[in-house]
Amino acid sequence: MKRQVLRRWTRAGFFLLFVLAPPLDLFRLDLTQGHFIFFGMDWSFGLAALANGEISATRAALKILTLGFVPAVGFVVFGLWLSWRYGRLYCGWLCPHFSVVEMINSAMRRASGKPSLWEKAPLPEQESDGSHHHKDRRYWAVVIVAVLGFALVWAVVLLTYLLPPKMIYSNLIHAELTRNQALFIGVATLLFSAEFLLARHLFCRFGCAVGLFQSLAWMSNDQALVVDFDRHRGEACKTCTQACDNACPMRLKPRKNKRHMFTCTQCALCVDACEKVQAPGESLLHWQPGGGRSRQAPTHFCGSSADPAQRHQP
Numbered sequence: 001m002k003r004q005v006l007r008r009w010t011r012a013g014f015f016l017l018f019v020l021a022p023p024l025d026l027f028r029l030d031l032t033q034g035h036f037i038f039f040g041m042d043w044s045f046g047l048a049a050l051a052n053g054e055i056s057a058t059r060a061a062l063k064i065l066t067l068g069f070v071p072a073v074g075f076v077v078f079g080l081w082l083s084w085r086y087g088r089l090y091c092g093w094l095c096p097h098f099s100v101v102e103m104i105n106s107a108m109r110r111a112s113g114k115p116s117l118w119e120k121a122p123l124p125e126q127e128s129d130g131s132h133h134h135k136d137r138r139y140w141a142v143v144i145v146a147v148l149g150f151a152l153v154w155a156v157v158l159l160t161y162l163l164p165p166k167m168i169y170s171n172l173i174h175a176e177l178t179r180n181q182a183l184f185i186g187v188a189t190l191l192f193s194a195e196f197l198l199a200r201h202l203f204c205r206f207g208c209a210v211g212l213f214q215s216l217a218w219m220s221n222d223q224a225l226v227v228d229f230d231r232h233r234g235e236a237c238k239t240c241t242q243a244c245d246n247a248c249p250m251r252l253k254p255r256k257n258k259r260h261m262f263t264c265t266q267c268a269l270c271v272d273a274c275e276k277v278q279a280p281g282e283s284l285l286h287w288q289p290g291g292g293r294s295r296q297a298p299t300h301f302c303g304s305s306a307d308p309a310q311r312h313q314p
């Protein structure tokens, strides 16, 4: 799928940016100097100059307004507009945490047949969309390595957002981390490991403020981009393994209406799964700008207890 290839590239690119932003001085907060660094420039808003009596209070206030407040508000307003119009695009197409969610979900499904430990029953090994997910317990090793590896990377990277990256990487390579640096990395690795193993998509659904505000903006717009379900052709789902539900990394049921899809990340994996099940151009799910007026699924399968979608946990 071209869309998923593109999404892989955007996520990989943003993950790289997330890791490289501090060492390249693109963005970080340097606690040793007490100010932000933004594209190689010291972003102190003139506070040091004010303290040294080099500029007046009015000039410092103007600097805070123009260099801090205005860009920050502009950034937030633009982000909210994007979410209002297109939903949680940041989550599905860029967020480095969601990349971890998808990778570990996929390895865990391979290891246990379930994309998360909280799924009640294993998903089908053979999907109607043609994909195979052969269970292989040896993949637990991949899950553990991925969980610990990503947790360590996240812990180290976060520290480089606070302390000079050169110092952190050099201390790490030469095993000369200070007690506090080692403590930060150790505790953060432990916490991230627990989160990545037990609660990755749950954090995206219930714990992330960035996701929450995107969802709120999106829900407030009836005309926003949404994954729409062609309910008039719902009969076609009867012979399907519910490939769309099984593909969803957030463990949502993509055929339900928008209010049940509050945390949809617009990853379009459900759309692509259905496109593979149905004949070309016959998908029952598609991106629909304008609120998706046909999303209320017919009750004959959507509310049925036989619906495999009912197996899903939050």
Ligand code: SF4
Binding pocket: 128, 236, 237, 240, 241, 242, 243, 244, 245, 255, 273, 274, 275, 277, 284, 285
């Ligand atoms: S919408 Fe498509 S993928 Fe989902 S259950 Fe129906 S036929 Fe299957």
Ligand code: SF4
Binding pocket: 227, 247, 248, 249, 250, 251, 252, 253, 254, 261, 263, 264, 265, 266, 267, 268, 269, 270, 271
């Ligand atoms: S409902 Fe579809 S687009 Fe939304 S998160 Fe799930 S798979 Fe992605």
